[in-house]
Amino acid sequence: MGNSAQHTLDAQALRAEFPILASPRPGGGQVHYLDSAATSQKPQRVLDAMDAYYRETNANVHRGVYEMAAEATERFEAGRDAVARLVNHPREATVFTKNATEAINLVAWAWGARELGEGDEVLVTMMEHHSNTVPWQIVASMTGAQVRFCPVTPGGEIDMDAMRSMIGARTRMVAVVHVSNTLGTINPVEEIVAMAHDAGALTMVDATQSVPHMPVDAAAIGSDFLAFTGHKMCGPTGIGVLAASPERLEAMEPFLGGGEMISDVTTEGSTWNDIPWKFEAGTPPIAEAVGLGEAVRFLEDVGMQNVRAHEKDIAARMLEALDEVPGLTLFGPRDVERRGASMSFSLDGVHPHDIGQFLDSKGVCVRAGHHCTKPLMRYLGVQSTARASAYLYTTDDDIIALRDALIECREWFGAA
C-alpha cells in the first residue's frame, strides 16, 4: 500500500500477541476477525496483567491498611493514570464506569435529570449510537426537554449547516459521536464543541470508536464530557471511562450512591467524596482497570499515530476491495482522511444476516444488523447492513478474504 512506509506498525507481527488471532480456527485456517468495532481482541499481556492481579494481590481497593490492599489500590489507580495520559486529561476528572453507555447515562442522570426543563433541547445527530440517544430520550421524557436530531448528508457526514442552525438559545446539550460505529465517519468534534459552547450549551463526545483507533486529545477537543469503553481498545469488558471537565464534576450531584463515593454519612444525610471517586459507587472494576491500564501501555508501545496510519492504509485497501464486489453499496465517506476503518455495506439481493452467516463459513467475522443505530438505518432507508471493521492487527489477507467471500456469497445466494 502507498504510504505504508510512513509508519512502523507490523500488523502481522502484532497478531502473534493476540491468542485468538495467533491460533488457527477450528477446522483449520486463519480467523479473519473484522468485528473490532463491536469489540477488539485482547493481547496476552492484558490477560496476564489481570491474571496477575487476581493471583498476586487480590484485595479490595482504598481503605485497606494491609500491604495487599495497598498494592491493589496502586495497580487500580495506575490504570486511571494510564487512561488519563492516553487522552491527555486530568486524572481526577477521569471516572471509571461500567462502559461508555454508563458514562453517558451518568451525565444524563446526574446533570440532565436535574438541570433540563420544559423547552430545553438536547441536540444529537442522526448517526449516534443508541447509547448517545436513548439516555437523553429518557431524561427528556422526565423533564419536558426535547431531543432533536441533526441530519446527516448523503455522503454520510454530519450536516454542519443544519448543526449550525439547530444550535440555539434553547440548546442545553450537544451530544455527538466522534467516529461513527456504522459509517466510520470522523466528525469535526472540535468545531461542534466550539459552536455549542458559543451558544452556552454543554457537550458530550462519544469517543468510543475514536480513542482505540487514533490519537485523541481530550483537552484539544475541549468537550465538557467525553466517553469511551475499555473493551474496544484491547482492554477487558466491564470498564468504561468518563473524561469530564473537573468543574462540571465538582458541581454535579452523584449518579449512583453507595460505598466509596461518600465523605460522611449520618442519619441526616451524606456528603460526597472527592472526584473522581464521588462518581464511583461500590467496589469498582479493579481487575478491569488493571487490564485497561495494560491495554493503554500496549497501545502506547505500538503508538497511536501508527495505529491511525495503519488503519488509513487498511481503509484504503478495504475501499478498493469492496469496489471489486459486484452489487455492493458502501455507506459512509470514501475519503480515508475523513473516515476510520469501520465500513457498512449492503449486497444487492443478499440479506445482511445471510452475508454474515456465509462469511462465517469462510472464517470471516463481520457484523450484520442495525449496529445500535436504528434512526440512521431508517434515514439510509435500510433495515440493516453488514459491517466489516478493522484494527491494528488487520492485514491485507483479511481484506482479500473478505472480498473473495463476498463475491462468492453473492453467487451462492443466486443474486449474481
Place this chain on the structure above:
Amino acid sequence: MGGLDDLYQQLILDHYRNRRGRGRIDGASASVHEHNPVCGDECYLDILVQDGRITEIRADGDGCSISQAAASMLTEVAEGKDLDEALALVEHFRLVMHGEADPDEDLLGDAVALEGVAKYPVRVKCALLSWLALRDCIADYRETVATGG
C-alpha cells in the same frame, strides 16, 4: 462447506428465490405485523378464515433467506388447515426449532428443510417470525370473534 449446506438446503434457497404465498389479503379475517428486533426484519401476515378453516394465507415483508423461506413454506402448509390444526402445526415447528422435537415431515411439508436452523440459535428467531405471527393472528381472530367485533 458441510455446515452451511446443512443450514441453507436447496429447498430453502428455492423458497427464498421463488416466494410462495407472498402479499397481502384485502378484507383479511385477521392481520398481524411482527418484527425481529435483532435485525429489524418485518413480517405482515394475513389470514382469511371461513368455517373455522384458513382458506387463504399471505405473508409479506423483508428479511433474510431463512425468514423469507420459512414464511413461504408456512403459507403452503397452513392453507386449508382448521385453526386448531394450524396452532398444532406452529407448536410442532416451534419445538423442532428449539431442538425439542423431531420433525414430522407429513406435518411440516417443505419446512422440514429448516431443521438445520435449530443448530444456529441466532437464526431460530428468523425462522419462527412468520410462524409465531400465525399463532398471534389466530389468537387475534378468535378474540375478535369472541367479542363480536
